[in-house]
Amino acid sequence: MKGYKEIIASYADVPGGIIEAYHAVQKELSYLPEEAIFEAAKVFNIPVSEAYGVATFYSMFSVKPRGKNVIRICESAPCHVAGAAEVVAALERELGICMGESTPDGLFALEFTECVGQCQATPVITINGKPYLNVSPAKVPKILAEYK
Amino acid sequence: MAEEMRIVLRNYGKIDPLKIEDYIAQGGYKALEKARSMDREALIEEVKKSKLRGRGGAGFNCGQKWSFAYQAQADQKYVVCNADEGEPGTYKDRLIMENDPHTLIEGMAICAYAIGATKGYIYCRGEYPHLVDVLNTAIKQAKEKGFLDGFDLQVRSGAGAYVCGEETALIESIEGHRGEPRFKPPYPPSEGLWGKPTIVNNVETFANIPVIVEKGADWYASIGVPSYPGTKVFTLTGDINNKTFFEVPTNTTIRELIYKYGGGIPGGKKFKAVQIGGTSGAFIPEELLDTPVAFDNMAAIGATLGSGAVFVLDETRNIVDVVTRIAKFFEHESCGKCAPCREGTARMHEIMSKLNSGKGSAKDIETLSRLGRVMSYSCLCGLGQAAPAPVLTTIQHFKADYNAKLV
């Protein structure tokens, strides 16, 4: 696993590259630790207050530690009418946590997301960015098994 | 009855998107060659004459926009592709990029030549990480073939912010800032990315360009509705038999979309409402279904064409419930910069929730109407201006659903 310093440094020459750098850090660490935000501020020569403002603006970034595999459930209208609520309930039940929480073993985080653009097969969830289509409560255990 | 016609999806299923040779074999990059042999002003004039209007939602004449950036004097200009497709129920840009990335790249390269830009960015939404690889591969291939000489094109990722579909917010995000819209004027063609003249067009808009250059403005202008010619890609969701996509000329009616292409409502249920253009679109009742989907025709019935999402609801759906969910979307996606959107979207959601849980009164509907009206012309950007549309149009057309839930 690469350290955040190394990761951020590799984007130093990218104009406005802080968002790319944050993505790369999260790929390794699943969230943006304080130190990574300091480092990004330094590398991109912006105040820490601004680097923090960027980190907290985008819904994909988390400044709090969270589970390694981030499960995001679309709750936009097309998924909503297709039964996203039942999928939410199934995931919460299966993982024993509520939306917005992470499992105690640090394996999963549960989050809402807005539309992920796979609306031909609703409801949709993504795990670490990978979409799962036409998800039903019955499919949930099998999907999760891939990551256990 | 209009038939399906593929312009931006012309290579869908016909080529291996990761093989530039396939694209070239279909005539790809010929338009770029032709464009580069043309005088810049003549090229822009051609695009203008085609009457191609931006497919991102605002519907501005594309060539006109290019001419502003062309005329602007600057040491650096940029071409930016808005691939931050965030409208719920929309995935047409993904289809284009997944299946034919080179048409986008070619369209951008033509624009770059036209306005004199040497740098470009594709701002791809964070929800499409797989597309970043597709686009980078395609760019690399185009570079190797020498199609991108003098045009440095890069991909940037969003990170989960619907508002970044607004062009100035998108620019802020490319610059590495919070994706908050700027006030306008100045408009991007005069002051955009890093303060330089910038053209921001949607994926679908750029994908039209090579075909327009190749076949000519007159050919393009003759397709569909004259004021908004060409085709539009629609993605069908909700209570519809064919949850899929279609590219059709702009004189296609909403009814055709739902019943001809969409195959109607499943389970023999009756139609109740359709929301077109994404989650900020108007809800349209049965009696307006014969409206053509073109921009101005939609505007005439108080609706928008927007992204081309078609979200159908059958008779069993409760409008108030669906709109409450939509109101939550806007509360979550407001950037928080301007007061009427920041506070207004939250209050809209609050009042909708109250109505949806059966605790609302007629006075709440009145408040909602006033709030929506004020937001629609007071908010800083298109997000806040469009956010009340679902609420206002459902109060207008589906008042019975609201009344049924009153205390």
Add this chain to the structure above:
Amino acid sequence: MVNLTIDGIKVSVPEGSTILQAAKEVGIKIPTLCYHPDQSVKANCRVCVCEVEGNRLLQAACSTPVTEGMVVKTRTPKVIEARRTILELILSNHPQDCLNCPRNGNCELQTLAEEYFIRDIPFEHKVRGLAKDTSTPAIVRDPDKCILCRRCIEACSVTQSVYALGLEDRGHEAMVVPTMGKSLMDSPCAMCGQCIHACPVGAITENEQLDELLAAIADPDKIVVTQIAPAVRLAIAEEVGMKPGEMPMDVFVAGLRQVGFDYVLHTNFTADLTIIEEGNELLKRLNEGGVLPMFTSCSPGWINFCETYYPDLLDHLSTCKSPQQMFGALVKTYWAEKMGIDPAKIYSVSIMPCTAKKYEATRPEMQDSGYRDVDLVLTTREIGRLFRMSGIDFTKLEGAPFDSWMGKYTGAGVIFGATGGVMEAALRTVYEVVTKEELKDVNFTAVRGMEGIKEAEVDLKGTVVKVAVAHGLSNARKLMDQVREGKSPYHFIEIMACPGGCIGGGGQPITKSNAQRQVRIDAIYAEDESCEIRKSHENSEVKILYDEFLHEPLGHKSHELLHTHYHPKNKKYL
């Protein structure tokens, strides 16, 4: 010029003007909240929206440039409805406790709510219930009151380059927060208080300590002694409905006695003393090859900034304490002895234009008298409140003199209140000390005024001393970066944290524009002109102080009481 019509009135304004500016030309007031005359346009509150013919959308007057033939309407039913709705939205999550808000009666939102006839707000009243930030002894943030106009962020980052404030989250969750969402104390905050002036509402205020003063006054065992900083008198007038500088000094003194201060002395006295010590320190550094350029050390906001951002340059700071702290150290030693008062009974209160002074007084090193040197620091605004509470009609109050031994001052002490003043005062003295000749013209006008960085050269009979003056910390940063790079051409640099100097300090009457600062500066120099003695070394009470107590500048006693040292702040969240 561009011609347009606003509410039926024709107006011609220069190209590039906004609707807001054009409307002002013809006497039409358009309401604003996020607009600030000395800041960039934000256009985020939207209360300035107007109708522009041919446009369905209302246009923000603050950001929309005028165009030829434009027809603007600023008070149509559509506009009024929009403004009222926006105000209702803002108010619906704003605490409705105007009566006990520090900005009661001086709040832009409150004023607009009154003007726009806000009565029954249809939205549920919901306040977030966030905790106040009381982490610093100087500034209190009440985030529930924040209306997210972002003026404080610009004051902090652009004007001051302190970057202690930023945004967190987005949408309805968005908040203005100190760096990384921590407390102000953990942030690089310099406590200059410029954010307070920028804030249109009561979301940022000084740490109010009037109760502590009232308790001390009520305590028969305490002898309450006060010092008044030079910038205060000019501005206190504004707090009681007079124009800047309109309250005569002796009336101010009489007012302070009326409200219960036992002795009234003047910080100007130690301002003059600072000049003697600092002037001699400069000469010593010049003669003995000390660290140059030397920076002034009177402004505690600047000291905080230097300790935070330039810990490597602390040796450049004059070791002189600020006049407030020199006063504090002397009042419980020299003055107590002169007056025959037990220093343990002295409650030393300073009245300052400054919020950072509240912090400075709490520094652990500021106890050289054997007690806490300054017990309480109150701002001009707090004294204004006290005066209003007292019911005094200052136009009818008869003046009174300062008390003895530390009340006398010169014009040089007076000008400490304005940017360039410390430099000018120092030059008046240094010139005469070095050349042993009388200075013909005491006015060093090159270092005066609102220009961000000013420089001058003074010929001390063969020795040319190059000086620079900066006010506002962004300007200071430019000079500091020069020093850090080893490229500074100067020998002596004056820095005041606040724009305009102390007259624009964070504790002054809420200041909406630099124009207001300029009026106070003019009043300062008028007072200097009117002083019989305008050079610090000619202050007779200062002479007595040296004769009887300190013996010599930079001497043993001075080092013990009047000089200090600085510490890197080692802030994590820069």
